[in-house]
Structures are given as C-alpha cells and as structure tokens.
Amino acid sequence: MNLYPVLATSDPxxxxxFYREHFGFEPVFAADWYVSLRHPSGAEIALLDAGHETLPAAHRGRTAGGMLVxxxxxxxxxxARRLAEADVPVVQALRSEAFGQRHVIVADPGGVLVDVITEIEPDAAFADAFTG
Incomplete structure (x- = not known):
C-alpha cells in the first residue's frame, strides 16, 4: 500500500x-490541474486544483487550509535559516518542544501549514508516551 496526501490548492x-524548491521534491506527473511529487526518500505529495471536476461539485473551491503537513x-x-532567507512565511518561529521536537512552521502558497521538524530528546514527563 502507498499513502500520500493530495492537497487542494488554488495554484498547483x-x-x-514550493515543495520542489524548499524540500527537494521532484515531479512524477504534472498537468495544469494536478502535480504529483516524490522526494528521493520516497515520500510523496500531490497538489490538485481545488476547482477541478474530479472533485465532487459540493467540494470544489475548497482548499486544504487547516491542513498541517x-x-x-x-x-x-x-x-529554518534557508526558509527565512527565501522569505517563506513563518507562522511559528523555530522552537523546541518538551514532547521531543524542535520545529518551525511555515505556510505553503496554498495556505497549508508545513511543520518542519527535527526530533530531539523529550523531557522526562513525555518519555513514557513513546511506544516505538
């Protein structure tokens, strides 16, 4: 099985x-209404024109706002330094979290939040929550 998000956007x-320039994804299929991207690591993401007829009529025009990738x-x-130098909109500044992440959150051109993460050692209060 393969699982990947398809994000509805006003400008695929x-x-x-954005994903190509800042995160190294490469297109595997590109049309004016849909772009499928794959990273050398194997991760995939796709972008779909929010108004395209493949979406049910009642759902057309809705973008993936509220989505966090x-x-x-x-x-x-x-x-984070590279994104800041490229003027990518930062919506949450770089910070470390007690639950074991150091991260920055930026927004892609369609308004999807992109949480860029490096795992760090969690505080003792969260260590037992990790199961794997």
Missing amino acids: AASAA NIEVPDVDAV
Whole structure:
C-alpha cells in the first residue's frame, strides 16, 4: 500500500514549486490541474486544483487550509535559516518542544501549514508516551 496526501490548492504549480524548491521534491506527473511529487526518500505529495471536476461539485473551491503537513529533517535549524532567507512565511518561529521536537512552521502558497521538524530528546514527563 502507498499513502500520500493530495492537497487542494488554488495554484498547483505555485505549491509544487514550493515543495520542489524548499524540500527537494521532484515531479512524477504534472498537468495544469494536478502535480504529483516524490522526494528521493520516497515520500510523496500531490497538489490538485481545488476547482477541478474530479472533485465532487459540493467540494470544489475548497482548499486544504487547516491542513498541517509534517516534514522531518536532520537539521531544522539549517532549514529554518534557508526558509527565512527565501522569505517563506513563518507562522511559528523555530522552537523546541518538551514532547521531543524542535520545529518551525511555515505556510505553503496554498495556505497549508508545513511543520518542519527535527526530533530531539523529550523531557522526562513525555518519555513514557513513546511506544516505538
């Protein structure tokens, strides 16, 4: 089985360019209404024009706002600097969380929140919550 998100967006090309430029995804299929992207790690994501006829009529025009996509990286500090230099909108500044993440949250061109994460050692209060 393969599982990947398809994000409805008003501009699939702009959103695809964002994931290509900032996170190294490459297109495996590209049309004006749909772009499928794959990362060298095997991760996949796709972008769909929110108004396209493949969506049920009652759902057309809705974008993926409210969606949060996590991307784990080895060095979030370096990625955060690079994103800031590229003027990517930061919606939550780089910070460390007691539950074991250091992360920054940015917004893609379609308004999807992208949580860029590096795992760190969790505080003792959260250590037992990890099961794997």
